[in-house]
Amino acid sequence: MRQTVSQLLTRAAARVTTVSDSPRLDAEVLLAFVLGWERTRLLAAGSTRISRRAEAKFGQLIQRRAAGTPVAYLTGNKEFFGLSLTVNPTVLIPRPATELLVEAVLTAVPNDQPLVVADIGTGSGAIALALAKQRPQYRMIATDRSLLALRTAASNAERLGLSAQVDFRFGSLLQPVGGETIDVIIANLPYLQPNQLDDQTIRAEPAIALDGGRDGLAWIRSLWSQVADRRDWRWLAIECDPGQRSTSTVAARRLWPKAKLQAISDGRWWHGFVVER
Numbered sequence: 089m090r091q092t093v094s095q096l097l098t099r100a101a102a103r104v105t106t107v108s109d110s111p112r113l114d115a116e117v118l119l120a121f122v123l124g125w126e127r128t129r130l131l132a133a134g135s136t137r138i139s140r141r142a143e144a145k146f147g148q149l150i151q152r153r154a155a156g157t158p159v160a161y162l163t164g165n166k167e168f169f170g171l172s173l174t175v176n177p178t179v180l181i182p183r184p185a186t187e188l189l190v191e192a193v194l195t196a197v198p199n200d201q202p203l204v205v206a207d208i209g210t211g212s213g214a215i216a217l218a219l220a221k222q223r224p225q226y227r228m229i230a231t232d233r234s235l236l237a238l239r240t241a242a243s244n245a246e247r248l249g250l251s252a253q254v255d256f257r258f259g260s261l262l263q264p265v266g267g268e269t270i271d272v273i274i275a276n277l278p279y280l281q282p283n284q285l286d287d288q289t290i291r292a293e294p295a296i297a298l299d300g301g302r303d304g305l306a307w308i309r310s311l312w313s314q315v316a317d318r319r320d321w322r323w324l325a326i327e328c329d330p331g332q333r334s335t336s337t338v339a340a341r342r343l344w345p346k347a348k349l350q351a352i353s354d355g356r357w358w359h360g361f362v363v364e365r
């Protein structure tokens with residue numbers, strides 16, 4: 089006898105409890121993905137039985153989820169700032185904390201000027217594409233030192249009809265920007281320390297997107313020194329680990345003593361800051 093939707097979900101959730109903080113949600117998202125349904129439709133279909141083929145496909149996905157593959161890599165999709173982004177293991181899965189970074193820039197930076205924004209370490213293109221969508225008058229330069237990530241970002245831009253606004257460039261930090269004038273710099277660079285890299289929730293994601301060196305701030309410090317040498321920009325927004333709050337705030341204060349520093353927080357955790365000079 090084939091299982092009902094309700095039974096499938098209960099059993100699948102139990103199989104992923106050791107790897108997930110939200111096992112029931114994971115099971116629902118994956119079953120909805122297999123069936124091509126909205127997740128809410130599952131709630132009304134508890135006693136329905138699905139095809140053997142769909143059941144088998146769902147079983148395979150749950151097995152991969154139980155082995156640690158994130159849901160977004162299994163569905164190939166992640167929502168970010170209202171955009172549906174394609175994701176795969178070459179890019180970091182965009183996080184809610186990074187939406188706060190985008191929001192902070194939208195709040196700090198005027199809406200009525202045709203500004204140039206550099207998104208450093210663009211990954212899936214999440215930040216550049218969210219800003220491009222919200223501010224059609226901005227031109228974006230998005231850099232990454234992963235060619236594979238840039239390929240994913242460019243295809244996201246294409247699919248979302250934002251290619252004309254975003255120039256994707258290969259290279260480290262601000263090097264691909266060179267001497268071009270930029271108004272805003274926004275960066276979510278790798279910021280984890282070696283002891284944080286073993287966490288099972290991030291093990292499937294690319295090390296190039298996570299590894300921030302001995303104290304997690306290696307790339308961020310290099311960016312700061314490049315930024316400190318430039319006269320053009322007015323806003324700089326950086327995402328950091330909550331544990332880097334005092335080190336990075338002290339460093340930013342030393343570099344830009346007269347600038348306005350705006351903390352980025354979700355009300356519980358600090359996630360970085362915007363410098364306005």
Ligand SMILES: C[S@@+](CC[C@H](N)C(=O)[O-])C[C@H]1O[C@@H](n2cnc3c(N)ncnc32)[C@H](O)[C@@H]1O
Nearest residue numbers: 180182209210211232233234260261276296297
């Ligand atoms: C934490 S991920 C962030 C991705 C995306 N911005 C987001 O918020 O979802 C960091 C990204 O920076 C890239 N990266 C690492 N080192 C870099 C460097 N020196 N210059 C430019 N990009 C770098 C990685 O390849 C990765 O795509």
